[in-house]
Amino acid sequence: MAFLDNLINGISLGSIYAVIALGYTLVYGIAKMLNFAHGDVIMVGGYVIFTAMTSMKLNAYLSVLIAVAACTVLGITIEKVAYKPLRQATSLAVLITAIGMSYFLQNMALLIFGEKPVTFTSVISIPKISLFDGQIVIKSEAIASIIVSILIVVGLSLFVNKTRSGRAMLAVSEDKDAAQLMGINVNRTISLTFAIGSGLAAIAGALLCSTYPVLSNTTGAMPGIKAFVAAVFGGIGSIPGAMIGGLLIGVIEILGRAYISPQLADAIVFAVLIVVLMVKPTGILGKKVNEKV
């Protein structure tokens, strides 16, 4: 029973990682850059919800909606201000800028909200599920995380594969110049990608802070890095890969914490990444890049 309990917690945490990993994977797939500030957008989303709920006394769902809108705007702004001028620069310059943006967001939050962590009130109000005469209780946050992440993956897959904008994203991800020759506005497509990724980060922030209700300026950092691991693990650039990678990392982390060592849980996650990259460098669902002339 304890194992089942851990497994459910792992899947729940993994679902949140999956939602974050989708942001990494979309941006990497289309803009070919690692947006290391992505995790911190989660933290911003958390603080927006917290402020809306406590200071403005708004309803939880409305607060999440505001956070999604705020993070979408933030994502587009980050891209325009920090990354777009570097479109022709080396990937190392972009990477360093992204790390700088990550610290900028963390320190802005520190300046505005202070160093003392705040207690986050869960935004989830659905009932929990009790199984086997109450031996296993699935918390409402876990149910919400799992359902929301599935909806997002399905919705995003449909969007990318079935809509005109989605097809434009696929085209840009494969060949920017050729996409332009089709009449696709590459800059707008990249903006759209950042908008979607950052909006998802706000939702991930709501789920993460509801599950682990302590919020500080570094709240997004570690989950962000683990979700990045999940994206690489599943095959960066792949939407189903982000889901699978997220779930696996969540389960490995929780089971590692329960059965191997609480202190080593994070190390195990990264060890798994190293092993996967040695065996299959493109990740589980990563596409082989074939360069045919």
Place this chain on the structure above:
Amino acid sequence: MAMLEIKDLQVYYGMIQALKGISFEVNEGEVIALIGANGAGKTTTLHTLTGILPAKTGSIKFNGTELTKTPAHKIVKMGIAHVPEGRRIFQQLTVLDNLKLGAFTRKDKEGIAADMKKIYERFPRLEERKTQIAGTLSGGEQQMLAMGRALMSKPKIIVMDEPSMGLSPIFVSEIFDIIEAIRKDGMTVLLVEQNAKKALAIADRAYVLETGRITLSGKASDLINDEKVKKAYLGE
């Protein structure tokens, strides 16, 4: 007025000047060949024309509209389709998705469906393979897909960059037959080719590019008999 009028076009790659002031024109219904050796500036010319590369100075007028400041994605909509060197089809998408992307700027669903049908008639192989991932097509089929994709934008002029490159002799002939068929339908074509013999055989007029300058121009039937052209480009 010429459909396409290029005047004193200069283009740089960083510090290196790739085009040193070229001028040429393309009239409606013409097939124009741009021939020259590797590095002469043929691809640069096409890339500047369709907005992938910025021009330093000079002008490109398409039906009287200046293009040098227009972004690439808007130029397609104005009616210039570009079949890029190396085909550049979307390898991970299906043949059908590639063709749909070709019609990205269009909103007329019925027109798109009708053009799709026409393209399948012209390239039956593409219809057979429409659900196949484009990267699995042979080189010749990929070239056909690149041409079909360009035609899907319903262009007024189609510019082609080395369509016969890397293809087997059978496919090379087939590609030139297709160009011939497209021009019979009234399409204007600007063709960049290393296969000068085939290009001059099909073109109305031609320009010879040498290290960023146009050194010769005239009727293709005259150039094909020109001693200099024969020696430098036709291997005779």
